[in-house]
Amino acid sequence: MLVTGGVGGLGEAVVEILRDQNWRVVAPVRAGAVGRLAKGAVGIEADLSVPADVRAAVALAAGEPDAPLRAVVNLVGGYAGGGLVHETAIEDFEAVIRANLRPTYLVTAAALPHLVDAGGGSVVCVSSRAAVAPFAGAAGYATAKAAVLAFxxxxxxxxxxxxxxxxxxxxxVIDTPANRAGQPDADFSRWVAPADIAQVIAFLAGDGSKPTSGATVPVYGRA
Incomplete structure (x- = not known):
């Protein structure tokens, strides 16, 4: 199992539940972040926008003869808001697309031959409700997440x-400390907990979802 974004607000919950389900979890993280991973996860420092780093992370995940790579969870991405479309610089628009789409593409592309060789497996991607219901001031983010969904x-x-x-x-909106700090006046009870999303991701990664492919699963909580 390869999980990107394993030290983020959602990533921590995903790594923990997969570890508890006895997956061997390999998590590529930024330099200096390996120590932040949940106990039991195998960390590797990697910049997931760099193809060579991605190949090294995938090779580690696929390197155990008794535990072939059978699942990939793509969590890396990020939100970036701004002005309306005519107020947004093309550089900013392209940057948010690159941050959300490039790691998902590189990791998935590198892992697919291993999944095929293992006889099959699962890829789980994280888009956003904004991909299907955009809101003002985040055209780049909505476009990026729509691209992840299409990919x-x-x-x-x-x-x-x-x-x-x-x-x-x-x-x-995921109920993380960073989101609470950014929106202190929001009703946090309406947001979806990382642990609840992690349950859905774990199901999609495992054999219980074997008949399911191409699904778009809303995990909105009460937001």
Whole structure:
């Protein structure tokens, strides 16, 4: 199992539940962040925008003969807001697309041959409700998350016959410390807890979701 974004607000919950389900979890993280991973996870420092770093992380995840790579969870991404479209510099628009789409593409592309060789497996991607219900001031973010969703659906179609499925979860606002700090006046009870999303991701990663590919799963909580 390879999990990106394993030290983020959602990533910590995902790593913990997969570890508790006895997955061997390999988590590529930024330099200096390995010590922040949940106990039991295997960390490797990597910049997931760099193809060589991605290949090294995937090789580590696929390197155990008794535990072939059977699942990939793509959590790396990030929110960036701004002004309306005509107020947004093309550099800012492209930067948020790159931050959300490039790691998902590189990791998935590098892992797919291993999943095929293992006889099949699962890829789980994280998009956003903004991909299907945009809001003002975040055209770049909505576009980026829509691109992640489209990419995941393409993977589902292309690799179905190889036994590799690909599904996507769409969170609303995730109840993390960073989001609470950024929106202190919000009603946090309406937000979705990382542990609840992690349960859905773990299901999609495991054999229980074997018949399911190309699904777009809303995980909105009450937001």
């Amino acid at each position: 995941a659906n393409a993977v589902a179609v292309e690799y179905r016959k190889s036994g590799v499925r690909c599904n996507t979860v769409l969170p609303s």
